[in-house]
Amino acid sequence: MPDTAPPGSLPRRALLAVALAAPAVARAQGADWPNRPVRYINPYPPGGPTDTLSRLWCARMSEITGQQFVVENRSGSGGNVGADAIAKSAPDGYTVGLGGIASHAIAPTLYASLPFDPHKDFTLVGGLWQLPNLLAVNLALPARDVPELIALLRAHPGKYSYGSAGSGTTLHLAGEMFGQMAGVEMVHVPYRGSAPAQLDLVAGRIHMMFDNIPGTLALSRQGQVRPLAVTSLKRSPVAPDIPAISEFLSGFDVVSWTCLSAPAGLPPVMVARMSALSRRALESEALIKSYRDLGAETWWTTPEDIASFRAAQEARLAPLIRASGARVD
Known part of the structure; x- marks a missing residue:
């Protein structure tokens, strides 16, 4: 059969090539994430509240996706060691981790220098919990x-x-x-x-x-x-x-909040996929109950909302940190 097509349309061979390439393009952009185990870096020691809450979320994500989410504890320097490990990982979606108020809102003012740029080195996927x-x-x-x-x-x-x-x-x-x-x-x-x-x-x-x-x-x-x-x-x-x-003091509000963090440069399709799957995990009744038993509330946000929230938190807390005299050189 001749490889002809109506004027203005692609030849049959070109259409076939596009169809065959589509799954590879989807994989490259992350639409099928995750298709293998995911490493989850917790910047705090094992056994604490962040470790327990992280492992509960990872277990639920493993159930939803059929892939293992493996927790790796990389503690030190108030969470900065683990945050740096996340920032310097390959932006392929298979190393993610715990971000939050300490590394993304307090650290920029508290520390004279950081091994990472909290404003540019991360993809913030969405909220996880508030405590x-x-x-x-x-x-x-x-x-x-x-x-x-x-x-x-x-x-x-x-x-x-x-x-x-x-x-x-x-x-x-x-x-x-x-x-x-x-x-x-x-x-x-x-x-x-x-x-x-x-x-x-x-x-x-x-x-x-x-x-x-x-x-x-x-x-x-x-x-x-x-x-x-x-x-x-x-x-x-x-x-x-x-x-x-x-x-008693109108407007008083200081909570520990966390988010799903990944290296900068993740494809938008993958970020959207991560966000949707995390939402499924956080909205499950079992996880909501488990978190509440530990004093935490599940907290899903869009990637855009968590970015705005982080910026607002940094601006709100910076004067407090300076007034307190806390500073790490």
């Missing part, structure tokens, strides 16, 4: 709610201390924001992680603490500390009886 912090006080402190605490702190500026998991963390910045908005002066005591700070809070060596909700909520339910408020804009479904600080 509020909890303000808890030692049982001996004579304050049973936020208004009483503010009154106590105003009456005794600089007398009372609060602990955090380290300078420049959301826990530290929650205290800094509280001090600014309430017009009170507290002494910040940074620790290397939440566990030693919790011990000192229970023992009364520090008076109060801002901490991720799972740890201090457990202590409060054991009767070892007194919970006063959560730092999210609204109450947490995990503890609806505990008010939000925003109920």
Whole structure:
């Protein structure tokens, strides 16, 4: 049969070539992602909340896609070691990882220099979860709610201390924001992680603490500390009886948020595919329940929305970081 076609149309052989090439083009652009195992870098140590929440999301993604999502913990330098590993990976979609407030909104102001450019070296695919912090006080402190605490702190500026998991963390910045908005002066005591700070809070060596909700909520339910408020804009479904600080200080809002991060340069088709699959995972009832049991809320966003959110968070937190004096050279 002659290879002819009506005027203005492609010859049959050309049409056949296009048809045969289509699957290869789709693969190259990532429309079939994932077609092999995916490495997921968690920039924090194993065993903590971010590790548990990451593994739950990866397990759900493995169920949805039929491909393994393998968690690799690359901790160090407040999450910057793992973030750098993500940034310097091949932009093929088979190395992704955990981004969030620490590496993408706090680090640009907190660190004098970084091994990566938080504005240019990543593809942010979308949100994963948000985790509020909890303000808890030692049982001996004579304050049973936020208004009483503010009154106590105003009456005794600089007398009372609060602990955090380290300078420049959301826990530290929650205290800094509280001090600014309430017009009170507290002494910040940074620790290397939440566990030693919790011990000192229970023992009364520090008076109060801002901490991720799972740890201090457990202590409060054991009767070892007194919970006063959560730092999210609204109450947490995990503890609806505990008010939000925003109920007393309008607009107060400091939460730990995370996102799915990948190297810069991923094809848009692949990004859209990742986003859609992640949405399926995050909207599953099983994952929503598992996250809430740990004090977190699933949080899906579009790639465009997470980029805008990240920029707004950096701009909002930068003055707090500078005012706190936290700086890593």
